[in-house]
Amino acid sequence: MILKPTFANTAFLVLLGMATALQASNSEPGATESLYQQHCASCHGSDRLGVTGPALLPENLSRLSREDAENVIRNGRAATQMSGYEKALSDDEITRLVDFIYTKPEDDLEWSQEAITASHRVPNPVDTLDPFPIYVADLMNLFLVVEKGDHHVTLLDGDRMEPITRFPTRFALHGGPKYSPDGRFVYFGSRDGWITKYDLYNLKVVAEIRAGINMRNIAVSADGEHVLAANYLPHTMVLFDAEDLSLMEVIPAARPDENQSAKTSWHSLEYQDAVPKAMESSRVSAVYTAPPRDSFIAALKDIPEAWEIRVVDGEAEVRRMKTETHLDDFFFDQDYQHLIGAARNGENGHVIDLDTGKTIATLPLPGMPHLGSGITWEYEGRRVMATPHFRTGAVSIIDMENWEVLKTLETDGPGFFMRSHENSRYAWVDVFFGPNSDKVHVIDKQTLEIEKTLQPEPGKTSAHVEFDRYGEKLLLSIWDDDGAVIVYDADTLEELKRIPMKKPSGKYNVWNKTQYEEGTSH
Template identity: 75%
Template sequence: MQQSLKTLMLTAGLLVSPLITASTHVQTEALYQEHCASCHGSDRLGGMGPALLPENLARLKKNQAEQAILTGSAATQMPAFADTLSAESVSALAEFIYQPPAKKPVWGKAEIIASHLLPHPVSTLPDKPAYDADMMNLFLVVEIGDHHVTLLDGDSMAPIHRFASRYALHGGPKYSPDGRFVYFGSRDGWITKYDLYNLKVVAEVRAGINMRNIAVSADGDHLLAANYLPHTLVLFDSNNLDLLEIIPVENDAGESSRVSAVYAAPPRGSFIAALKDIPEAWEITVENNRARVRRMKTDTWLDDFFFDPGYEHLIGAARDGKHGLVIDMDTGKTIANLPLPGMPHLGSGITWDYKGSRVMATPHFRTNAVSIIDMNTWEVIKTLETAGPGFFMRSHENSRYAWVDVFFGPNKDKVHVIDKQTLEIVKTLQPAPGKVAAHVEFDRYGKKLLLSIWDEDGAVIVYNADTLEEEKRIPMNKPSGKYNVWNKINYEEGTSH
């Protein structure tokens, strides 16, 4: 009798083995189409809900996916299926969405154009702020706990507005040169243009299925999106996010590559792209709304980039996690090799003046250290031992201190403060024992700074940048990055670009 009931349930699609085989795949897909497709798309490319593909689920473990199916996801429209599906069905669905689709997903010109939305065109909105604040000292705080963004007044440190974002914003938002507009990129490929004057979304478009980040040109006219899937760079007019060009990312042999990241290089009037699967870095200039690509070949694959202030040199982290390369941006040739064991997070690097020289500093993903490098000689002049591997490092031109978190490992609740003139750790903070403390951002003057407690019951903590004393806690839902308008549009030396 029990076996007969099980057979009936399998036939109805209510019970599926958690191991997806040829015989059960059809049943599991039917289960997906019945319960998931209306939000996540029949092809798993996303809709009202995010895309459910292995590339898009990299940060979500399978047991977490199962829990989300069972109990729903807080502050989203994801319902709970605990009363609808058996544990076996939930397990099978989780296994299913982590498998690549049988047919390679396509996201090209037709799909991009069809996704284009203009809820509040710029031409219909007033060109003056609807509230009173220093528009150059605003912060945007990305709250990944419930996919929202809080707009914060950098003078009073009081929230002005809070609005929903696309699922899983990835990479820092980018501002227009005048600071009025901000552009967000999501892991699912959505680009959102938001008007900070009128607190409205003015345009959206989906550039890809799995997107790494976006960059806005120095003149503010163009936006470039870097995709993991498909293997493309996508160029848009920044005004209404109209599609201009899709750039296939391939080498001379026709081999394609994911794009690790794209950056604007203001002094050069260009973009720089880091490639994941081809040992090249690309410089892209835009002329008459068309992209021109210059390829710089390297001896190895580079995972992350940093630039000197004049964008004359590119510093790349080799994928082996043991060294970095310095590339002359004009010649495209490698001019130095840096000993950087432990996979440096160069995208979080900062620079400052030290005894008449410009130095850069970077934390490492895999080792308990901060490396400090002389940018004239390209030598590591000091390695600071930290309480664990770090993720983010921040400072400000007007502050004598640099802050670095200990994002990975048992000491993830600690943050180090480094004196930039003695190159020593002068204080270690533990603002919320047991909870991750990470990502500092200074205000425009370098007088105050914000630190995140990465927890659903988290907060943004305001510190005095000189005394290092806590001044205020603002409750937030897993706040990750915080981005000051002035620092970002002026490429402040202590802020990531």
């Protein structure tokens, strides 16, 4: 059977068609690779980079355990094109195939500019689509709910808290969807490099393109004209025209060479300290939009730098800021004057003035803060920021005037996500990691104390809150295949309803994201 490319490429197309000729195989060296080439390469590429199915590389499958992969090969997966092959494959064959796709290829992998361009498709050009929505709702109070359980997204009416539609996505969305400034279009980025532009008015895919082999996230410029992708593999950032996702430029995440052009810096800041020769290039941890600066900010994982990128006359101009250490994650103050980065040592945060490029403060933040989930609010006449920690049960609250830790609030375990809203008195933080992951804390933003601890579904992880545009209601995920999104009253903390979903993870409100609301991640 030949599969045509579809938008709903799931991870479990991985071994589609394998069973047809796999009645037996020997254990000679190379036998498993031969099986892969014979039965998998047509969907996933002879180099395992993916074709109609996703890439089969360890980094791309990091969200899928070996046990889960073996189970799906045996038993299939509901609502996908992956059937069970328990009768066709022996246990040994299944184990060896799983070992193979979780093993790094011996040859270096490349994803060229030509490959990017060849992957581009535009099934529904914007100028062919109706400029008015096909349904009635407050278009700025819509939510997108990413359902990891079966790789779908639900579009939710934030007033009625009812689903409008549910549609399939690429495998393993990563980094959160990003909206166009007017909220009409949303851009999704998948772990294996696919970017999808989707029209929320007409409920159709506009365009798709593959930026890399392993991608971290994407960002949309403040004017809505450009999309920038951050790759782990290859070591690049890739710039696209937001209109149809056509390729504009590939930006190597590399140290400057002797002949580097003048366009790689602006203002009076020049790159002065070359990194060691061993650090020729870097994975890109993430890229963010800095609206007041009309720029993007990128975090590099392997070179101690942060980059600011502006698009001038259709070309990227890169400004490099040397940092005191490698920074894994970023947070920004509301006017994007300062960048706060988490040091990889898991003990500190570094505050960088984005105008001067200089580090102006070091914060004691043991336990690896998840700064990408940080929030801010006004407290006793000054602005504070707060962040959970990956490795310790704490929330750090920091005075953003003097960059001192105002308070460390003890929680029931390490947390992942923290959310609030300008109109809410509460901040919510989960305890995603550890034995208490079924709990969530509600913090009073004026007393800086835990007001209440909820346990919405005993034994199932509770995570990731997102408020509606008014701060009156909020959504909380029960992070399970047999899960739900719970709607709460933001003031009384009472549960209003549950909407069944398949392992819902992130929820993203159009107003909060397009207006850069202080209580949500940017």
